[in-house]
Amino acid sequence: MEANRNIRLSIREHVETLLFDMGYENVYDESNMREWSTPSGRYIFLIDSSIKPTITTLPFIVIELQNITREPFELGNDKGRNFIVFIHVFGRNRGERDDIASYLQDNLARGITYYDFSSGIGVAYSFTILRLGGILVSDSPITGDGREEASLSNWTILSFKAMTQQ
Numbered sequence: 001m002e003a004n005r006n007i008r009l010s011i012r013e014h015v016e017t018l019l020f021d022m023g024y025e026n027v028y029d030e031s032n033m034r035e036w037s038t039p040s041g042r043y044i045f046l047i048d049s050s051i052k053p054t055i056t057t058l059p060f061i062v063i064e065l066q067n068i069t070r071e072p073f074e075l076g077n078d079k080g081r082n083f084i085v086f087i088h089v090f091g092r093n094r095g096e097r098d099d100i101a102s103y104l105q106d107n108l109a110r111g112i113t114y115y116d117f118s119s120g121i122g123v124a125y126s127f128t129i130l131r132l133g134g135i136l137v138s139d140s141p142i143t144g145d146g147r148e149e150a151s152l153s154n155w156t157i158l159s160f161k162a163m164t165q166q
Contacts, residue, residue: 003081004068006116007164011085012048012063014112015104019044019061022103033057044100053090058154059100060090071163080164087158097154105135105158114164135160 016027025041030051045053045060053060064086071082087104091097136159 003070003164004065006118007068007081007083007114008048008063008065009117010115011065011112012046013115014108015061015063015087016046018104018107019046021107022100058090058092059096061100062088062090064088082161082163084159084161089156089158091154094154097156101137101156101158105137108158108160109135112162 019027023042024044026039026043028039028043028045030047030049033045033047033051045057046063047061048063050064051062053062066084066086068081068083071080087108089097089101089104091100138157138159
């Protein structure tokens with residue numbers, strides 16, 4: 001499995017672990033959206049592709065990677081990747097959205113383990129969150145009439161720059 005996919009899967013796995021720690025009993029993915037049935041317990045959807053949430057899939061998180069570049073981490077190690085991570089958090093209400101975003105912001109700052117999933121099991125490599133501005137939380141880009149749709153009116157975005165060492 002190639003580096004960019006390993007990065008995306010590593011971030012997704014870390015966020016999923018944080019959601020379980022936060023008390024979500026079920027973390028559903030894209031395949032669960034297609035096979036939709038009534039979710040059980042305290043649930044959340046975690047998606048790593050560009051899919052819009054609906055009222056029935058809230059709360060909902062989308063992981064997005066942008067500007068992935070291959071750059072040396074140090075002299076002699078040219079396998080590093082720089083990239084920007086956006087984590088879109090959609091809640092059923094402002095309180096739920098803010099609680100999820102705040103929890104992720106606090107706990108992502110502690111670091112993420114970068115795994116190589118090529119062998120079928122994750123082999124850990126180091127993964128460094130750059131402290132350039134830390135983890136930012138910003139409001140939804142939707143304004144005016146777009147805020148009337150419930151699934152978009154409670155949207156916030158976490159973003160940070162990161163770099164792998166492998």
